[in-house]
């Protein structure tokens with residue numbers, strides 16, 4: 001019998017399908033992991049920004065987690081938008097008892113600039129959830145918050161990745177240079193050493209949900225048993241193709257193309 005790999009996302013929603021749970025599920029499907037989701041907040045948003053947010057009741061978030069964990073295999077899990085400390089507490093309860101690879105996208109602000117997490121909750125994210133992670137995937141502003149360091153160079157990115165692992169207890173940190181360098185270079189520190197992942201910079205405004213898509217790809221690859229470095233390599237290719245082949249949708253920052261890599265591979269074949 002063929003193996004089935006199951007990936008779970010715990011995050012907020014995006015009705016336009018570019019970010020959040022919807023982007024995660026599309027990515028899981030595209031990468032051939034069975035996708036599951038626990039919704040934390042229902043978000044009315046689109047490519048221009050966030051219109052409104054409804055947090056789900058804490059007990060109901062807990063029930064969704066119970067529904068999944070008591071019945072289904074979970075081979076890897078990711079978290080995205082978790083807005084409040086109360087939500088984080090129930091998620092901590094479950095994940096601290098589940099020895100599976102955990103990918104944290106420490107979502108704080110949407111591409112549009114809208115804030116997605118309560119300020120007090122950021123400390124809880126760092127102090128409780130971060131030490132449970134297999135890998136955390138901050139962009140530059142998120143890495144600055146987590147470490148308190150100012151990041152203006154490649155060396156600063158390395159220092160931040162190392163600090164997140166050595167001082168805050170993540171097993172590995174992948175600091176994304178999308179907001180900083182000319183080539184889109186990300187740095188992984190895994191406790192033993194540094195690894196660099198570089199792609200060409202793509203001139204596009206379709207960047208809505210890039211971080212969600214990247215961390216979901218990582219989760220899918222980890223659910224399938226790939227090593228961390230291999231999983232990041234594959235996920236970087238996936239997100240680069242998703243940016244490169246994005247269709248111009250919406251009037252703001254459009255979504256990436258979750259089947260971009262498949263399109264690229266089909267073009268090469270034909």
Ligand SMILES: Nc1ncnc2c1ncn2[C@@H]1O[C@H](COP(=O)(O)OP(=O)(O)OP(=O)(O)O)[C@@H](O)[C@H]1O
Nearest residue numbers: 111139176177178179184200201202209210211212
């Ligand atoms: N214009 C670009 N061209 C190529 N790669 C990019 C570009 N922008 C971002 N990336 C890459 O995309 C991945 C996601 O990174 P980014 O830093 O944009 O995440 P993020 O800020 O968390 O995303 P989000 O917009 O969802 O909040 C990283 O590998 C980054 O290097």
Ligand SMILES: Cc1ncc(CO)c(N)n1
Nearest residue numbers: 012013019020081110209
């Ligand atoms: C629900 C959700 N999570 C994450 C992001 C960040 O891209 C977003 N815009 N919306």
